Amino acid sequence: MDSDNSLVVYGAKRVIITITAVVCALLQIVDMTIVNIALPDMQGSMGASLSEITWVITAYAISNVIVMPMTSWLSQQFGRRNYFSASIILFTICSWLCGNASGITELIVFRFLQGIGGGALLVTAQTIITESYPIEKRATAQTIYVLGVIVGPTLGPPLGGYIVDNFSWPFIFYINIPIGIIATILTLQFVKSPHYAEKRKTRDVDWLGIALLIISVGFLQFILEKGQEEDWFNSALITSSAVISFFAFYFFIWREIVYPYPIVNLRVLRNKELSIGSILSFVLGFGLYGSTFIIPLYTQTIMGWTAFQAGMLMIPSTVFTAIMMPFVGKLMERGFPFGIMISTGMVIFFIYSVMAYKVLTPDTGSDAFFWILVIRGIGLGLLSIPVTTLALSTLKGVQIGEGAAISGMLRQLGGSFGVAIISTYITRDIAKYRNDLASHLAAGSTYTQNRIHMLTHGFQAKGMTPEVARNSALKLLDQLLTGQATIRSYMDVFFWIGMMFLICVPFVLVLVRNSKTKVDISQMLTE
Template identity: 65%
Template structure:
């Protein structure tokens, strides 16, 4: 087996490989969020319903999460350089096809294919960067990779908003093409493939494992993406897919632990650091994607901001994270234990969430109010991402690095999907609960309520409405005000509970990681 050290690069070659891998990671992650702000334009152009257009996001996510666990095996089967280049080509060609799609089903199909190419970009980029740096520089390597993963979701909405407002929605896909062409050429020229093992013959390939994995994670991703909209387990399709996901997971684990050449090497999870890092990656995905999802939803849904304004709000926090990455990488290289940095990141995430809980209002929360709160989030995310990823991969070698990166990447993606699904469901139910609590206060015998209704009625009459229509509009406006207040209270609940979740994790992080540190978490493993 080829040792890790033989893939280390130096000088300009390492710089080129790093930049290529970062751009590929950015391409993949930006494309998960860039379409969100263009959905309305796509819907109008395609003549689709809101439910149908949601498949543009769902199909990409399903393609992503199916391919991620298989990336290590596919790299081994075809050679990392060839597989990485093929993934970039698949992503780039499908981007062109997405932009040229004329029917809804075409766009959904091409987005699924784009997701299959994109999932590989993310994990393989991480493996390439990690193996290009010597063990003592591993913290810096993860800091560089982290720039793409943390900043990508933030760049998507403002970039998508700008392109949609100034050009047209197909250009959000076309911008991938020149970057993809350059990245393919650089990959073929500079990236090297490790020779970890013999390629498997067609008879040895774990086709059953591939099928079970696709059913398991594909069904799960569908349930998470569509559950709230389809009323969860009251919908037969959601129930059937949830059941098939659980059964496929059971048989997949059994298959991979008993088959001679498994598609996913589950035994690598015997590594304690990787197990802890995988769990923490799930929590990180929950917080990263959940918080990236909630703020634009609030600013656009309740404050009436444009997509571009909402996206730009997140940029200072992303720049803060970018500034923090190399600093945190250096802290790791100096031997500061990962558990302390992760605990600090979780505490800062709690501060950010509690801050959000305190400042949001139904009337107007200006962009100035969000600024420092989001800066705190940016620092916290930097403290979480690099130490978690470094810890997970710290004592892995050779082929195990790719396998470990696949696990952490998949769990971060699934954490984000769980986060968005649970937050959406939680908010829907809390909004209804708060509304039910507020409605009794609208007693028509209450003088304050009567005076407010009369005031609004008079206001509408002064604008030319007849008394009956003015009264109806006044009641409608009052009802809207109650719903808005209930929505704000549900946003407050999300911020509060998200913060408490991270706060409660801190003691467990310190305990678990302290135990793991007794072994090999110094010297090269620490990085």
């Protein structure tokens, strides 16, 4: 392949390419979260069960994770510009089909196909942005890309809430159409394809590797999405899926190592920076998607907020992450050690988690969250840009796309693991705390009887009959018990997320202590 400098562009053309790539990455990420808000409306209009409607999310997530590691190979086979534009077109057409679906089966199928297009957008967008900038400006390029990655999960819930409240659920898909059309035109006009080596002949294509990848990653994502619903390994379905996924992964790794034309080039993981950056991407995905998941859940289930209000609460975090990005980008360009920035970001994220742990009560207002979320935004700014840049900092040419595909998949899987583990933990933690609290409220205790008596009199004062008032009092007491148990489980989640980041700090300081942007750049320029 030609030197990757041949792909560098300047001026207005680079601005257009950057905006196009970031918008496409945003489309993919926003579509992962925006649908969550509309699920009740979809379920009602289609007459679907809860388990059926959740497949709208699961199908998209599975196809996303399957396609991500294959994006580099597909770009080489069809040309990056052609593949990227085809992915946008597929994503846009399927958005229209999802909005017009007349049944739940149609919607699930179209969401799966939409995910195939969307899975390519995130990784390919990162590769396009990286290669459009000269080597000494790659920290800036990653800063711009990461802004889209961070904004996406925050933008989805309020945008989805606004659309559902003011229009109808199909419009969460329809808004993708004009953006997709414009992005396709700009991609065909401005994005360049690298001159790859000769495309593989049909007999050389790693068909077995493709099949093993689809089986292993697809079943793993299915387990993460459906594990809690099916009671994990108490379910024969989940257990058999885990066995299939494990062996498929084992033979996939073996195949990719020995086959001369692998679908995913695992050899690129010999690069130290990519290996470390990919592991940290997994951790970052766990913390980012996990904390983004838990705060709206708390505000909606405990505080009774709307999805739009819950989403808007996250805006301070996003704003301060954006404010940090130019500052962090300049530090990296001047050679400030990656390890110091990443470990500092992890410590700040730990502080944010402890503060969130301490502030949660049934009456906590939005004002109490403001500075906590500002700290979260600062921590993410110091974390996300160095991690993303580190992964690709010493790669060249075709390796950039291969590395972006692997680190992108691991960030996505980190988010899936985070949400799955947190969901399971909350469910079981609530049950444990509820039993503990209930043991202190024995039916015959004086405190319990006085509490029921007070509540009953309060309801009677509102005009209820004695029997209805007592039943209402018991129901309210039960709700208060569940609410307290839920809050304590949320507190535990914040504490353990914080501890996860704190435990990672010494490993980061040891493993990333020699990584500096200027050193990496000088090495690349002299090769």
